Each structure stands twice: as structure tokens, then as C-alpha cells.
Amino acid sequence: MEFDVEKLRPMDTYKLMAALIVPRPIAWTVTQSIDGTLNAAPFSFFNVMSGTPPVVVLGLGSHSGREHDSTRNIRETAEFVINLVAETQIEAMSFTSGTFDPDVDELQLAGIPLIASSKVKPPRIAGSPASFECERMITLEVGPQSVVILGRVVAIHVRDELMQDASKFYVDAQKLHLVARMGSGGWYGRTRDTFELPA
Numbered sequence: 671m672e673f674d675v676e677k678l679r680p681m682d683t684y685k686l687m688a689a690l691i692v693p694r695p696i697a698w699t700v701t702q703s704i705d706g707t708l709n710a711a712p713f714s715f716f717n718v719m720s721g722t723p724p725v726v727v728l729g730l731g732s733h734s735g736r737e738h739d740s741t742r743n744i745r746e747t748a749e750f751v752i753n754l755v756a757e758t759q760i761e762a763m764s765f766t767s768g769t770f771d772p773d774v775d776e777l778q779l780a781g782i783p784l785i786a787s788s789k790v791k792p793p794r795i796a797g798s799p800a801s802f803e804c805e806r807m808i809t810l811e812v813g814p815q816s817v818v819i820l821g822r823v824v825a826i827h828v829r830d831e832l833m834q835d836a837s838k839f840y841v842d843a844q845k846l847h848l849v850a851r852m853g854s855g856g857w858y859g860r861t862r863d864t865f866e867l868p869a
């Protein structure tokens with residue numbers, strides 16, 4: 671079946687893209703407004719785009735015609751922290767995707783423990799398997815209500831027990847137990863079903 675994007679409603683194009691480009695990792699993103707209010711929200715339009723330099727990408731849309739608080743905070747402060755989501759964090763992560771006024775700190779509301787970051791102002795989420803401190807490199811306005819943000823990773827945190835051999839920078843993928851977004855709505859996948867193809 672072929673779909674001509676020019677003839678589709680934007681929501682239908684989104685539905686096809688989101689349902690087909692899976693699984694997507696989830697960037698549970700912590701930002702801080704210029705007046706110091708913290709914000710957290712999950713974004714699955716997320717991935718690594720370059721190893722050297724280390725660059726990640728976020729795709730941020732809008733909600734009811736209003737830009738996300740995360741978008742505004744990143745525009746105004748140029749800093750954010752991406753936290754990966756463990757299976758044990760799925761409900762807290764989902765809670766932070768709710769619509770809150772810009773002056774509401776959903777991390778505090780949900781009682782999510784935080785740890786100070788090393789190089790950027792927004793803190794990281796204590797229970798996350800790994801966190802990436804990022805500085806904004808480029809913002810592309812790809813549509814009237816859609817931005818793509820490239821972030822340079824300036825610090826990486828991994829929980830000690832997830833490192834297989836820290837001297838070689840090997841992560842134990844079997845222990846990560848991350849969740850990924852499948853489609854949209856409430857569908858998720860797990861990263862437990864891995865296998866090795868002998869070289």
C-alpha cells in the first residue's frame with residue numbers, strides 16, 4: 671500500500687511514521703527554565719547521530735498549538751539532560767508526559783529523585799540506567815510547530831552495575847532493561863530480547 675504524503679492529513683502521516691519507525695528509544699529529558707523551574711518530559715523522536723563528536727537529536731512538536739516547555743527551556747538555556755528509561759520507571763516517565771503549566775515542576779510532583787549534573791544546570795534522574803548531559807548545538811525549525819534539536823553530549827553517566835568492563839567501556843546490554851516506544855498511545859517494548867549474530 672502506498673500513501674501519498676501530500677494527500678494525507680498531518681495526523682495520519684504521523685500515525686504511519688510513529689507506528690512504523692520502531693522501536694524508538696525514549697529520551698526522558700530534564701530542562702530548567704531561566705527562573706530555575708525544573709521540567710521533565712519524554713521524547714521518543716530521539717537518537718544518536720554522531721559518535722565523534724557525540725551528538726544526539728530530539729524531535730519536539732507542540733501541544734494544543736503551544737510549544738513544549740522543554741523546547742522553550744532548551745532555546746533559552748541551551749542545556750538539557752537526557753535520561754534513559756528503565757522498566758521500573760515507566761509509570762513515572764509516563765506521568766511527566768502530562769500537560770502541566772510551565773511553572774509546575776513535574777519531577778517534584780512525582781517525587782522523582784535527582785542528582786546534580788557535572789557540566790550543565792539541569793540535574794539528572796537518579797534511578798535512570800544512563801544519563802547524557804547535553805549542550806544545544808543547532809535548532810532546526812522543520813515546521814511551524816516542529817523543531818529538531820541537535821545536542822552535543824558533554825558528560826555520560828552509567829550506573830556502576832551496568833558496566834561489564836569499565837576499563838574497556840563495555841556496557842552489559844543484558845542488564846539495561848530499557849523501555850522503548852512502539853507506535854504511539856500506550857505501547858512500549860523492552861530491550862530484553864537480544865541475540866548475537868556470530869561474525
Ligand SMILES: Cc1cc2nc3c(=O)[nH]c(=O)nc-3n(C[C@H](O)[C@H](O)[C@H](O)COP(=O)(O)O)c2cc1C
Nearest residue numbers: 711712713714715729730731733738739740767768
Ligand atoms: C513515551 C512518550 C514519547 C513521546 N515522544 C514525543 C516526541 O518525540 N516529541 C514530542 O513532541 N512529544 C512527545 N511526547 C509527548 C510529550 O512528552 C508531552 O507533550 C509533554 O507534555 C511535553 O512536555 P513539556 O511541555 O513539559 O516539555 C511523548 C510522550 C510519551 C509518553
